[in-house]
Amino acid sequence: MRFRHRRVAAAAALAAAAVFGLPACSAVLGGEESLVDADSLTVGVKSDQPGLGLETEAGSGEFEGFDVDVALYIAERLGVAPENVDFVAVTSAEREEKLISGEVDMVVATYSITPARRTQVTFGGPYYVAKQDVLVRADATGIQGVRDLEGLSVCQGAGSNSAARITEGLGIPVEEVEGETYSDCIERLSSGRVDAVSTDNLILAGFLAQSPGAFRFVNNPFTDEKYGVGLPYGDIEACEAVNNAISRMYQEGDATEMLDRWFGETDLEMVYSVPQFEGCD
Amino acid sequence: MIPSSSTPPEPTRSTAPAVPGRTGSRARDGRPRLRHRLATTPARVWLLTVVSCAAVIGLFASAAHTLDQARSGLDVLGRGAGPQAMATTELYLSLADMDARIADVLLMGTDHDLGSGREDALGQYEASRERANEALLQAASLTEGEGVQQRNVEEVLDGLGAYERLATEALLRNDEAGAAPGEVDAGALEAYRGATRMMHTELLPKAFNVGLDSSAIVRANHEEGQAAVTLGLLWVGGVGAAVLLSLFGLQVYLRLRFRRRFNLPLIGASAVTVVLTAGVVLALVSSSGHQSAAKDEGLDAAMSLARGGAIATDMQADQSRYLLDPDQADNYQQVYLERSQQVLFRPVSNLADYYTAIDEVAASYPELPGGGDGDPGTLGYLGERAHEALLPGQEERLAQVLEAYNELQTQDRRLREAVRDGDTGEAIDVRMNVAHSGDGTFAAYEEALGGLTEVHREAFDEGIRRGDAALSAWTWLLPAGALLLLLLVALGVRPRLAEYR
Numbered sequence A: 001m002r003f004r005h006r007r008v009a010a011a012a013a014l015a016a017a018a019v020f021g022l023p024a025c026s027a028v029l030g031g032e033e034s035l036v037d038a039d040s041l042t043v044g045v046k047s048d049q050p051g052l053g054l055e056t057e058a059g060s061g062e063f064e065g066f067d068v069d070v071a072l073y074i075a076e077r078l079g080v081a082p083e084n085v086d087f088v089a090v091t092s093a094e095r096e097e098k099l100i101s102g103e104v105d106m107v108v109a110t111y112s113i114t115p116a117r118r119t120q121v122t123f124g125g126p127y128y129v130a131k132q133d134v135l136v137r138a139d140a141t142g143i144q145g146v147r148d149l150e151g152l153s154v155c156q157g158a159g160s161n162s163a164a165r166i167t168e169g170l171g172i173p174v175e176e177v178e179g180e181t182y183s184d185c186i187e188r189l190s191s192g193r194v195d196a197v198s199t200d201n202l203i204l205a206g207f208l209a210q211s212p213g214a215f216r217f218v219n220n221p222f223t224d225e226k227y228g229v230g231l232p233y234g235d236i237e238a239c240e241a242v243n244n245a246i247s248r249m250y251q252e253g254d255a256t257e258m259l260d261r262w263f264g265e266t267d268l269e270m271v272y273s274v275p276q277f278e279g280c281d
Numbered sequence B: 001m002i003p004s005s006s007t008p009p010e011p012t013r014s015t016a017p018a019v020p021g022r023t024g025s026r027a028r029d030g031r032p033r034l035r036h037r038l039a040t041t042p043a044r045v046w047l048l049t050v051v052s053c054a055a056v057i058g059l060f061a062s063a064a065h066t067l068d069q070a071r072s073g074l075d076v077l078g079r080g081a082g083p084q085a086m087a088t089t090e091l092y093l094s095l096a097d098m099d100a101r102i103a104d105v106l107l108m109g110t111d112h113d114l115g116s117g118r119e120d121a122l123g124q125y126e127a128s129r130e131r132a133n134e135a136l137l138q139a140a141s142l143t144e145g146e147g148v149q150q151r152n153v154e155e156v157l158d159g160l161g162a163y164e165r166l167a168t169e170a171l172l173r174n175d176e177a178g179a180a181p182g183e184v185d186a187g188a189l190e191a192y193r194g195a196t197r198m199m200h201t202e203l204l205p206k207a208f209n210v211g212l213d214s215s216a217i218v219r220a221n222h223e224e225g226q227a228a229v230t231l232g233l234l235w236v237g238g239v240g241a242a243v244l245l246s247l248f249g250l251q252v253y254l255r256l257r258f259r260r261r262f263n264l265p266l267i268g269a270s271a272v273t274v275v276l277t278a279g280v281v282l283a284l285v286s287s288s289g290h291q292s293a294a295k296d297e298g299l300d301a302a303m304s305l306a307r308g309g310a311i312a313t314d315m316q317a318d319q320s321r322y323l324l325d326p327d328q329a330d331n332y333q334q335v336y337l338e339r340s341q342q343v344l345f346r347p348v349s350n351l352a353d354y355y356t357a358i359d360e361v362a363a364s365y366p367e368l369p370g371g372g373d374g375d376p377g378t379l380g381y382l383g384e385r386a387h388e389a390l391l392p393g394q395e396e397r398l399a400q401v402l403e404a405y406n407e408l409q410t411q412d413r414r415l416r417e418a419v420r421d422g423d424t425g426e427a428i429d430v431r432m433n434v435a436h437s438g439d440g441t442f443a444a445y446e447e448a449l450g451g452l453t454e455v456h457r458e459a460f461d462e463g464i465r466r467g468d469a470a471l472s473a474w475t476w477l478l479p480a481g482a483l484l485l486l487l488l489v490a491l492g493v494r495p496r497l498a499e500y501r
Helices: A008-020 A068-078 A092-101 A163-170 A182-190 A199-211 A236-251 A254-263 B024-028 B034-038 B042-077 B081-108 B118-143 B145-176 B185-260 B264-325 B326-343 B349-365 B381-387 B392-418 B424-435 B441-473 B474-498
Strands: A041-045 A053-055 A085-089 A120-139 A151-159 A175-179 A196-200 A213-217 A225-229
Touching: A008 A085, A041 A068, A041 A092, A053 B185, A068 A085, A068 A120, A068 A225, A068 A236, A085 A254, A085 B381, A120 A163, A120 A182, A120 A199, A120 A236, A120 A254, A151 A163, A151 A182, A163 A175, A163 B326, A175 A182, A175 B034, A182 A199, A182 B441, A196 A199, A196 A225, A199 A225, A199 A254, A199 B024, A199 B034, A213 B474, A236 A254, A236 B185, A254 B441, B034 B042, B034 B474, B042 B081, B042 B264, B042 B441, B081 B118, B081 B145, B081 B185, B081 B264, B081 B424, B118 B145, B118 B185, B145 B441, B185 B264, B185 B474, B264 B326, B264 B381, B264 B392, B264 B424, B264 B441, B326 B349, B326 B392, B349 B392, B381 B392, B392 B441, B424 B441
Parallel strands: A041 A085, A151 A175, A151 A196
Antiparallel strands: A120 A196, A120 A213, A120 A225
């Protein structure tokens, strides 16, 4: 991230403040860096989720998907041109770490806002509220609701607790299978080795869009997964600017366009209205 | 009284130049006349006096300007954007309450005497709708010219009409079908699903975001104001030092020229300068501290609790939705847990564990669980509030809120156990007792929460009042002090200048 230099006056005042020894001047005079002043950004996205964050060719550094589009839109609203946005791949496990170390400035990677994560990361958004749902083979007509999964095998990605929400949260006993990745789960579903794949409906829709007609949703969404824009902890100014950008993204129809572009082919029931933000403090 | 630099020279009484050899340089620098004019003692005294007086006026101007900025900052927070921002949180609460009442009335069906009764619920609905309208008007004036939020407010206004049509249709159909308690007519349920979906995907998010944005406006105003005051403080300090320096210069010159050891009026002026500068700086620092306290411990805390209260209103209504829509019951139960977690978070993944965790929190408060081993402790609107109680009476109020919240969860456990046992009648009774507008479990929670919010509202008013008080004396102290300074300077130099008449 590079910064615009527009704070000469503030810097001079800051120096004076240091001389006078007035407390808390640095914070008040804007001595803290904020992403709103950046003129380039490094954004962490997923590299293995079709429709959301997918590296177009392994090692190419080129990414595409809904998350990528959202990141570019927000960056533009923050005054950073698309050519100054660098995307890097992040896995679910390394999102906090890379944000805290400063390796990335922003994370847009199906990153659910949770109270625990909010103690380490400031979240803009959510920019979309996905629901946890279950994908089954199109011909598995016996599964109409989530309760029909009783006794069947449900695949989830490594480190996910999607299946636990079915077993513990809803009290429906299913056989939990862990795939290395979601692509792995989808392959197993396709070949009949598992009966269902459970995770956020937006992630599932991304896979569904790749092979339309092969699968279908059980369509019993049962949790809210609020996809947030991960920002360095405490950058409230950037968080408010991101929220403003997301509001405009919905008001001006860009969000509808992006959602339709990536998931329009699927039978996913989408919400085209701005989500309820979590707040920046 | 203020002398100008065009004071006529008095060449007859002129003394020799201070530094020998200066005469030679006069012709070279091409400004012999000015040099010559300033070469006289009275001219130099006049010059030093002018500099001192200009510095005093500069001190007055910078202090007056900064005090003014501090006052207007307090005014915006205390009487402008602050209360307006508070009013926007009302919008979300009223909307959530409307949807809650509709769900309750549908659940009651033909039994109009359940809980505090159908008439009461409909009356509360009307009252909430009116409050929503008022809050919308407030929000419309607050967000005027703020493109994004203005449009959010307009969309809520439009959407509210559509919501009401769906809600009314749901009630009508249920009445026409003569649906028994807990057995909502299919057509009515269809209409209600549309209504509550619209409320939750379109109206509530926008209303919430408008409230958040008004908080952002308050924060930006506050920070800008604080930065301006801090900068002003530096100016006041700097100009105050300049006044001291110029007085010192005058003093030294008079001493060298007139061989007088002390000039009492000028020493007095120096003392007044120190007192005036330090007084203004202290007043500004203290007022700015009170203003920050009013914002952080007062307004921000009160607004965060108001948001928590609004989410809880929606959360308790999920009990009715859970009972009236069996197909979506799993979903509503999960949503209930999620909203509960927003209010008071503990790291658990299902309701049974949540009940236990909340019971522990309420029992152990003011000790709080967690904090190590991957347990983030208590989070959410209430949980974060619980970490430290700085205000008088806050801890006690918070204990009452946690107690009332625990009772709410205890009743929820009863409700879901009744459903599991197939006793729908009992479940509906529990629900209607929770929702009872007079002595219901939720009303008790709201009352406790109101008590806690009041503590923060008082802190807000107190902070603004003390901030104002810190500044108020300076409305007359500053001009009086500045005049006194000018007078002392005049008294200090007049007898010396008189010697040249």
